[in-house]
Amino acid sequence: MNYELPGAQWFKSSYSGPANECVEVAWLGDANVGVRDSKHAVGPALVFDSTDWAAFTTWLRTGGSTSV
Template structure:
């Protein structure tokens, strides 16, 4: 399935400086969230369901991906 991302409003974390490379996120509506590489804004993007994105964010906040 292809998703039109031409009108998406992409943003980076407030913890990122303007010159840092990181991921950008866009809430796409229809229960979808887009994620792309800020170094390549015209490249491929991943699209997740809102529930999958929420589970990822909860995992990050809970330390599930911390290196030990």
């Protein structure tokens, strides 16, 4: 789903450089995770439940070798 989350506390990976060319994440209530494009910080965000987020990050860590 696509949301605007004005009160969220956004952060990006420590591996990200100083430029605003990355994905930002916010831990939301009800075990949801917000994701947005740092170049459009005032724009909408995607919201995932914790199960989908865990599957996605596992897939990333394994190099996409498991199905999502």
